[in-house]
Amino acid sequence: MRNRPPPRRPGPRRRPQGPRPVRPDAVGGGVAVAIPEGPRPPVELPAALTVKELSERLDVSAPNIIRELLQNGIIASINQTIDYETAAIVASDLGIEVHEQSVEDVSQVLDQTEDSPEDLAPRPPVVTVMGHVDHGKTSLLDAIRKTRVTAGEAGGITQHIGAYQVEVNDQRVTFLDTPGHEAFTAMRARGASVTDIAILVIAADDGVMPQTREAANHAKAAGVPIIVALNKIDRPDANPDRIKQQLTELGMVVEDYGGDVVTVPVSARTGEGIDTLLEMVLFVAEMGNYKANPHRSGVGTVIEAKLDKARGPVATILVEKGTVHVGDVAIAGSYAGRIKALFNDKGKRIRQAEPSMPAEVLGLDGVPGAGDRFQVVADEKTARALAQATRRSAEAQAASGAREASIEAIMEGIRTGALKDLNLVLKADVRGSLEALSSSIQTLAEHEQVSREIRTRIIHGDTGNVTESDVMLAAAAKGLVIAFNVRVEPGARKAAETQGVDIRSYNVIYHLTEDIEKLLSGMLEPEYHEVIQGEVEIRQVFKIGRTHAAAGCIVTSGTIPRNAQIRVFRGGVQLFQGRLESLRRFKDDVREVATGYECGISVEGFIDFKEGDVLQAFTREVVT
Numbered sequence: 132m133r134n135r136p137p138p139r140r141p142g143p144r145r146r147p148q149g150p151r152p153v154r155p156d157a158v159g160g161g162v163a164v165a166i167p168e169g170p171r172p173p174v175e176l177p178a179a180l181t182v183k184e185l186s187e188r189l190d191v192s193a194p195n196i197i198r199e200l201l202q203n204g205i206i207a208s209i210n211q212t213i214d215y216e217t218a219a220i221v222a223s224d225l226g227i228e229v230h231e232q233s234v235e236d237v238s239q240v241l242d243q244t245e246d247s248p249e250d251l252a253p254r255p256p257v258v259t260v261m262g263h264v265d266h267g268k269t270s271l272l273d274a275i276r277k278t279r280v281t282a283g284e285a286g287g288i289t290q291h292i293g294a295y296q297v298e299v300n301d302q303r304v305t306f307l308d309t310p311g312h313e314a315f316t317a318m319r320a321r322g323a324s325v326t327d328i329a330i331l332v333i334a335a336d337d338g339v340m341p342q343t344r345e346a347a348n349h350a351k352a353a354g355v356p357i358i359v360a361l362n363k364i365d366r367p368d369a370n371p372d373r374i375k376q377q378l379t380e381l382g383m384v385v386e387d388y389g390g391d392v393v394t395v396p397v398s399a400r401t402g403e404g405i406d407t408l409l410e411m412v413l414f415v416a417e418m419g420n421y422k423a424n425p426h427r428s429g430v431g432t433v434i435e436a437k438l439d440k441a442r443g444p445v446a447t448i449l450v451e452k453g454t455v456h457v458g459d460v461a462i463a464g465s466y467a468g469r470i471k472a473l474f475n476d477k478g479k480r481i482r483q484a485e486p487s488m489p490a491e492v493l494g495l496d497g498v499p500g501a502g503d504r505f506q507v508v509a510d511e512k513t514a515r516a517l518a519q520a521t522r523r524s525a526e527a528q529a530a531s532g533a534r535e536a537s538i539e540a541i542m543e544g545i546r547t548g549a550l551k552d553l554n555l556v557l558k559a560d561v562r563g564s565l566e567a568l569s570s571s572i573q574t575l576a577e578h579e580q581v582s583r584e585i586r587t588r589i590i591h592g593d594t595g596n597v598t599e600s601d602v603m604l605a606a607a608a609k610g611l612v613i614a615f616n617v618r619v620e621p622g623a624r625k626a627a628e629t630q631g632v633d634i635r636s637y638n639v640i641y642h643l644t645e646d647i648e649k650l651l652s653g654m655l656e657p658e659y660h661e662v663i664q665g666e667v668e669i670r671q672v673f674k675i676g677r678t679h680a681a682a683g684c685i686v687t688s689g690t691i692p693r694n695a696q697i698r699v700f701r702g703g704v705q706l707f708q709g710r711l712e713s714l715r716r717f718k719d720d721v722r723e724v725a726t727g728y729e730c731g732i733s734v735e736g737f738i739d740f741k742e743g744d745v746l747q748a749f750t751r752e753v754v755t
């Protein structure tokens with residue numbers, strides 16, 4: 132309790148550190164007034180804040196701040212959020228020194244309190260399936276899911292997201308459908324160790340292969356227990372004993388040979404051994420005694436994320452601790468938002484997600500990357516500030532990041548002879564094209580190798596979209612990603628940017644081999660790719676005569692640059708694509724407009740705007 136009554140007429144509000152200075156004559160007089168200070172220490176400002184907050188932090192009245200903003204051509208209300216740059220301009224106009232809160236400072240906002248043991252409750256184990264390509268990882272995950280689908284869940288077999296939960300003897304187990312140990316490692320590299328148990332799949336008719344070794348090493352490095360599934364035992368040429376021997380050579384001594392490595396013979400095709408495998412998972416999980424505190428704000432990891440035309444950014448997260456609720460405000464990597472909806476692995480709407488539960492999250496203002504941190508925060512203000520700070524640090528990292536896997540760098544390596552291997556990660560739509568591609572590349576490589584001392588190696592080949600793990604693998608091998616008739620997932624794009632990896636897309640084999648030939652001769656041009664810059668929503672349409680129209684918009688995410696291309700969406704459907712013709716704020720042409728601001732946009736060749744339409748702005752940039 133204070134022993135002085137509050138001042139009757141408070142002076143300007145200050146927030147002095149430490150004890151409040153009082154005038155000597157005020158002591159005992161009952162009135163405490165802040166005395167003017169000497170030079171003020173710089174004021175710390177977050178990456179984004181409202182005008183009101185800025186006024187409080189700078190100790191300048193809100194109308195004065197608003198006036199300063201106006202003089203800089205920015206019309207803002209008291210509750211409007213402005214970014215650090217804008218705030219800094221206002222501050223410097225007012226003669227106040229400011230600096231931006233560093234990411235570390237901002238991250239202190241995060242709830243990092245340790246959970247006390249009595250708050251911890253058992254949670255389902257999280258299992259990742261790893262192994263060599265074609266040994267049956269996907270089939271095994273399918274088989275597990277199918278044996279666990281109850282009659283009530285008819286139609287629930289279709290997988291909606293890259294993770295699912297099944298019940299085994301009344302206990303839940305979470306399976307992560309990562310495309311491989313690369314993703315696992317990429318996530319680990321980002322500090323996300325989401326897996327408790329690894330299932331190492333080895334085809335009993337094939338044996339230990341390079342990726343089997345890699346996967347085993349990745350799991351060992353992460354310190355997670357490994358259960359070996361000897362798959363395809365239905366095959367007549369299956370030879371489990373041979374594999375057990377190979378495992379011993381790998382330093383993994385199986386139980387039959389007196390070691391502690393558990394092996395379970397299974398067939399993803401017939402379902403044989405699947406139950407035993409699951410029991411083994413439960414057994415290992417029991418020893419692991421996995422726990423988390425469900426009664427705190429949710430924390431998790433982004434497993435995968437995409438931009439859905441109708442629903443916007445959709446992130447699949449795995450909750451690690453706490454509970455995530457619809458309506459919570461969260462950050463995911465460098466994006467933020469209020470959670471509009473949550474869906475479980477069966478595509479069913481849920482209200483909340485508890486530890487070890489995978490869930491789809493709607494409401495983020497952008498597409499985060501796999502392995503990004505997901506965290507519920509106090510409010511949208513904090514979320515935005517955190518997201519922006521994360522983005523800045525990611526950008527700084529990208530700017531200084533290694534560019535070793537760019538086309539230029541690879542060609543430089545080829546020209547100078549420093550590069551001995553051209554490492555390729557191949558992703559194709561179907562197995563047939565994958566095989567065709569591999570063999571043409573191999574043929575070409577053998578042909579080229581005569582004249583050049585470069586080996587072309589396919590370090591990873593698989594069907595499916597280009598994922599972040601493909602990019603991470605290419606990055607690690609200083610190689611290229613080749614996408615044949617498949618999409619590049621947003622997370623992969625982002626990873627490619629930060630890691631400096633080239634992704635080249637093809638739909639004609641001949642074009643691909645031609646490019647590789649050019650690459651080997653050091654003559655390949657860089658490829659352009661698309662970068663989504665931001666989105667606006669149309670609030671009002673202005674017809675200008677018969678031939679022109681401008682859309683009065685509000686920027687809902689990102690930034691709209693003057694040089695952008697625009698896609699017009701209505702109800703999630705694309706109507707048009709063309710060049711941004713003019714970008715204005717209050718009759719002035721501007722270079723760019725940031726989130727939260729209004730602007731006027733016209734698009735070359737399109738005038739049929741409607742209120743509610745969404746305009747997406749993107750640019751084309753060289754893949755470097």
Ligand code: GDP
Nearest residue numbers: 263264265266267268269270362363398399400
């Ligand atoms: P992944 O690359 O490890 O995900 O392997 P897939 O699950 O895609 O399987 C590769 C191929 O092996 C596919 O053609 C599957 O049908 C086949 N396969 C997977 N498991 C089994 C099995 O238990 N028995 C047999 N006979 N074939 C299998």
Ligand code: MG
Nearest residue numbers: 265268269270
């Ligand atoms: Mg697979």
